[in-house]
Amino acid sequence: MFKAINAVQIHVSLDKIEPEIWRRLVLPASWNLDELHLAIQAAFNWWNYHLHEFRIGGLRYGDVELLTEDAFDGDPRVFNSRDVHLRDFEEGATFSYLYDFGDSWRHTIVVEEFGAFDVTPKHGSCIDGARARPPEDVGGVPGYERFLEIMSDKADPEHAETKRWCGGHFDPEWFDLAVTDKDVRNALRPSVKRRLHQPKPSQKRD
Template identity: 35%
Template sequence: MPKKKKTFENVYQFKITLQEIRPPIWRRIQVPETYSIWDFHVAIQDAMGWTDSHLHEFQMKDPKSHAEVEIGFPSEFAPGILLSWETAMADFFAINNPRAVYTYDFGDDWRHMVILEKILPKEPGIRYPRCIKGKRACPPEDIGGVWGYEEYLEKLRNPDARDEDDEYCDFDFDPEHFSCAEVVFDDPEERLKQSGILDSLCID
């Protein structure tokens, strides 16, 4: 894993919106320009409220070749994928190349539209990354994707629709709740070490 620069002058402001859900679930975050794609992934997970317990990938256009690329983890199904921790965020996201689709949990298939809105000078005394705005709670993990979440919301509204298979579901969940003040960003390097990914791939 390459050493990253700790100092930075600018921050990238992104809006991340979970697709196919209305009203929308979204976050606006600012991250250092020196981030890798892995670091950015961790910031998205923490801002959205996911637990980072499933695989993920980014799909976007390479600004140099204009080819569609995938960034995440290597596998037999994606042999040409770029390693997220070796890929600089600033090499792919630019004002003229602002969009990516970020997919989390290939079973539930949570797709997020990621849009780079601005590149700004960092503000003195501000700790980055930070979440500056957002709406609505992240769905529970392993709920069954968009359709499973819609069914879950119906059961929240209508207790009579619940059955014995739902006894372990959290029906105290508030789908409208979100507060930037409650977002805690993890250290992405520590997250990568704890994940064991580098050990399994024999990468230092």
Template identity: 40%
Template sequence: MTLKGLHDTIQGAFLWFDCHLWEFDINDRRYGLPHDDDFGFEKVYNATTTRLTKLRDSGITEFLYTYDMGDNWEHHVEVLKLFEMPKGARLPVFIDGKGRTPPEDVGGAPGFEMFLKAMADPSHEEHDNLLQWYGKPFDQDNIETAVVKALMNRLANMRRSKK
């Protein structure tokens, strides 16, 4: 899998829509989507061609993934265990999760904290606005396992068709 594939997997796990900038910061190198102009910033390495096996073979076991530079969702990614993929297995696959992820465009960690308070309290001044914005009550315990599994299956099928 490439870093772009990992990005897609994280997007699916979080039920996000991949509509913001993102990057991986690995050993002081930035990886993201290639672009024609670097706008005067440091070089961005191509996440569509950088494979996770390259990181593994280099001994890299942790790195940073940032999504939505405005909301600034920073994810510390740590490799806990390596395993041989069973023959015929399709990846990615959703194994388990805990807690509902923040909605897209909620305003980063401070916005999500306010969102949780407002959604839990019908008397909160922002409750009705946020309920309308989100479209339904927010259940922190419902991670929508079936939806996440379906997204992972879709990604696995896309990876298989590219081979």
């Protein structure tokens, strides 16, 4: 008996950072781009404080009212992100997601495959990934590179203050699948709270 497609597997990676920071998610195919936005926020533990948009085939998708208010002359028209669903894409489709127009965290999204589960998924899940995302408001890719330099050099005059700013600890290689999967499963919960800082390892010594 034919099973209807009800899930999609996507790969999301941050642009212009090496080694790659990425997550692999399995989401309900019925979800729209607005719900995909919340899943990405959860997967990377972004705080959802800033504007975002999707770029698909040269078109912009997001909150029409907010993005229109923030638009510059010549910017493409904005379409409602709730009108596009994950099931509308084809396998192999690639598009971009921009979070925080100041820091400009651009993500590349690849639709890897669709699935037909016996039970239609009601929430998303994270099945793989690598590396910690940069701290919020660190200043984009250049700011993140400088942040890593400061954090790796205790003699840097900005080291102590920067360490306090990021919560006392930051490991760029950190990724916990169980924690991230739980975050993604709760992505659509109202008033969901994000961790302000990366969890500290219990055995870490300064």
